[in-house]
Amino acid sequence: MFQTSVLASGSKGNSVLVRSRDSAILVDAGISMKRVFHALEQLKVPLKILKGIIISHEHSDHTKGAGAISRRLKIPIYVSPDTYAFCAHKLGDLKDRLAYFETGTPFEVGNILVNPFSSSHDAIDSSNFVFEYDEKKLGVAIDLGYPSGLTVHKLSGAHTLILESNHDHEMLMDGPYDWALKMRVKSNKGHLSNEQAVGLISQILHPGLKTIVLAHLSEINNHPELAFQLMQNYLHSVRSDIRLMVASQDCHTPLIDI
Numbered sequence: 001m002f003q004t005s006v007l008a009s010g011s012k013g014n015s016v017l018v019r020s021r022d023s024a025i026l027v028d029a030g031i032s033m034k035r036v037f038h039a040l041e042q043l044k045v046p047l048k049i050l051k052g053i054i055i056s057h058e059h060s061d062h063t064k065g066a067g068a069i070s071r072r073l074k075i076p077i078y079v080s081p082d083t084y085a086f087c088a089h090k091l092g093d094l095k096d097r098l099a100y101f102e103t104g105t106p107f108e109v110g111n112i113l114v115n116p117f118s119s120s121h122d123a124i125d126s127s128n129f130v131f132e133y134d135e136k137k138l139g140v141a142i143d144l145g146y147p148s149g150l151t152v153h154k155l156s157g158a159h160t161l162i163l164e165s166n167h168d169h170e171m172l173m174d175g176p177y178d179w180a181l182k183m184r185v186k187s188n189k190g191h192l193s194n195e196q197a198v199g200l201i202s203q204i205l206h207p208g209l210k211t212i213v214l215a216h217l218s219e220i221n222n223h224p225e226l227a228f229q230l231m232q233n234y235l236h237s238v239r240s241d242i243r244l245m246v247a248s249q250d251c252h253t254p255l256i257d258i
């Protein structure tokens with residue numbers, strides 16, 4: 001068994017569950033402990049198999065609930081030293097449950113292999129991840145400015161992909177953000193647009209890719225239907241039957257077999 005669920009995703013908070021039969025990991029916990037526990041209960045994932053929380057970068061939409069969950073379940077928080085320096089105050093007292101990882105160096109949590117790699121996003125040491133177990137590979141890339149060669153290389157061969165599809169380019173440019181913020185979002189250190197998400201998929205499409213979950217959609221500069229339709233049109237154009245889903249800010253996806 002190797003499964004994932006996006007517990008929540010969007011600018012107000014992100015958290016992704018990755019689980020084998022007896023180990024589970026949270027990738028970020030940018031929603032409250034209460035919401036995480038509620039989602040896990042509904043998914044029938046026992047809290048006792050949760051082995052740690054991995055933090056991708058210091059922004060609050062990825063860290064908000066992490067300290068409280070770590071303290072309640074007495075589980076470690078895995079974070080890079082630079083990221084920790086920027087969010088220690090948000091995580092609170094972790095006692096001896098702080099575990100450092102180095103971006104670019106794989107490590108194990110329970111029996112799941114975690115491979116963190118650099119993402120271009122405006123944080124001190126932002127990571128995207130590949131998880132491997134039982135010869136299956138999951139890619140989680142929900143905050144990235146643009147799909148670098150490294151991103152394409154690392155996500156290649158994934159069987160399931162949780163991928164940022166943050167904004168529709170036109171909605172962003174016509175929308176209410178001020179000019180500086182528009183430029184930040186669309187820069188190489190901002191967020192991936194719907195069009196860029198399609199471009200990335202076109203580079204890594206392979207017969208083993210079964211499921212794509214579009215994530216981190218902007219509430220203001222995107223619509224779930226727009227993001228879904230653009231990717232679905234592309235997948236149809238290449239006669240792909242990949243299952244396509246859109247993660248939501250307010251409710252979790254079902255458990256997805258990776």
Ligand SMILES: [Zn+2]
Binds near residue numbers: 057121
């Ligand atoms: Zn961020």
Ligand SMILES: [Zn+2]
Binds near residue numbers: 142
């Ligand atoms: Zn984010």
